[in-house]
Amino acid sequence: MFHSKCITSAGLAMVILLLSTAAFAENDSSASQPSSAASATNQSGDELKLRIGPGDPVAGKDKAALCFGCHGEDGNSTDPQYPKLAGQYGIYIAKQIRNYLANTRSHQVMSGMASSISDADLADISAYFASQPIMKGAHPSNNKLGKKLFENDDLSRMMVRCNSCHGATGKGMDPGNPVYPVIGGQHKEYLLAQLINFRKGARNNSPGGIMNITVHRLSDAELDALADYISGL
Ligand code: HEC
Ligand code: HEC
Missing domain, CATH: 1.10.760.10 (Cytochrome c-like domain)
Structure with missing residues (x-):
């Protein structure tokens, strides 16, 4: 506390x-995945890879469907109580989900949602939202x-x-x-x-x-x- x-x-x-x-830089394996979503933003390839993180944004789209109702299909929620996720760092998104799961960040709805995401899917779902054009x-x-x-x-x-x-x-x-x-x-x-x-x-x-x-x-x-x-x- x-x-x-x-x-x-x-x-x-x-x-x-x-x-x-860089005391808090997490071990970043983001360079490992080429992305097919580069055309979605104006970012350079390296910046986009860093933003997307280790997951596969294409595989992540279907897996992220259960998030769309609140966070929007492209990560731009319309109801302002739900944060936008569009263009958010994949590694940050995954960290928040792990925090909800471990109860180091608590919220009734998101803690429940977090427990429904398998470890294998988390990186891909995060990568999908990260690959969208950055929120504005x-x-x-x-x-x-x-x-x-x-x-x-x-x-x-x-x-x-x-x-x-x-x-x-x-x-x-x-x-x-x-x-x-x-x-x-x-x-x-x-x-x-x-x-x-x-x-x-x-x-x-x-x-x-x-x-x-x-x-x-x-x-x-x-x-x-x-x-x-x-x-x-
Ligand atoms: C029923 C609505 C709902 C659904 C469905 C939902 N979320 Fe959320 N999400 C929320 C709310 C509300 C918050 C804000 C919680 C808080 O204040 O901590 C949130 C917060 C988040 C955050 C933290 C964002 C930040 O900027 O720190 C992430 C990441 C997130 N959600 C990812 C997801 C993912 C991934 C899914 C699908 C697996 C999902 N959410 C499904 C309602 C939802
Ligand atoms: C020394 C670095 C630092 C400074 C200065 C800083 N922040 Fe942050 N901020 C962070 C980090 C790191 C996080 C991510 C926390 C986490 O991992 O959950 C964060 C998270 C946030 C979030 C939550 C984002 C989300 O999507 O939920 C908000 C809002 C925020 N900061 C606003 C501010 C504002 C406003 C200021 C200036 C008054 C500020 N920050 C200054 C490092 C900083």
């Missing part, structure tokens, strides 16, 4: 360590507070600017690293719910509690502004 009283300057040291090393907001937000927080550190509150890990437009680190998810263009409602969960420790599956540390001193209005801005990217 995450407790805000545990946060000390050691937390900040951790953030800096995270940024300066319907229209840009001109939320000034959100943009300011997204792009500027506030080390007095141990807040490291979001774009240092999630990339300039929230589409992931540049160069890509599947530890850091795509958040730009995600639904506002979902983003806000996750930020609130991280702040109160109801979600604490980020490596080293990095997301809990990052948002623990932000106000409701600041989290709302961030979610608003990021959803438009």
Whole structure:
């Protein structure tokens, strides 16, 4: 369980360590699978391989059918309580499913869904959603507070600017690293719910509690502004 009283300057040291090393890079075997989905996006072949991860996106499409009702056939859900998965890193998607299964991230519906996915299918399903064109907001937000927080550190509150890990437009680190998810263009409602969960420790599956540390001193209005801005990217 995450407790805000545990946060000390050691937390900040951790953030800096995270940024300066590949401490949390998972063993990545993503280079092993050629992809037939390269034409679906403008990404270079290497970027797309990294995004897709070790699975087979073509085989994954049929296997992912049970997810479409909520997450959309192309990973762009329409109901904002369901996150978009389009273009999300395959390795990140698979990690979340394992976390739901192990109850290190909990949600009634997704924990149930996670237990219905076999290990063999997980990489392919994740690869399918990852191979879709990357999620995008319907229209840009001109939320000034959100943009300011997204792009500027506030080390007095141990807040490291979001774009240092999630990339300039929230589409992931540049160069890509599947530890850091795509958040730009995600639904506002979902983003806000996750930020609130991280702040109160109801979600604490980020490596080293990095997301809990990052948002623990932000106000409701600041989290709302961030979610608003990021959803438009
Ligand atoms: C009945 C609706 C429903 C179905 C079906 C469903 N999901 Fe979900 N999914 C959700 C909800 C709601 C959340 C948000 C849960 C939370 O807040 O933790 C979610 C979250 C997720 C996340 C976390 C996304 C992120 O950005 O961290 C992943 C990954 C995911 N689902 C994958 C799947 C896969 C793969 C399937 C099919 C095997 C599936 N889901 C089927 C409702 C559903
Ligand atoms: C030091 C790196 C780092 C910084 C800075 C950072 N994040 Fe994150 N963030 C992560 C990682 C790593 C994850 C993935 C957590 C996991 O594995 O479940 C994450 C996850 C998230 C998620 C959940 C995504 C999803 O699909 O469920 C949101 C939302 C998010 N971050 C928003 C932000 C915002 C807003 C900021 C700035 C206030 C920020 N992050 C700053 C590393 C960072």
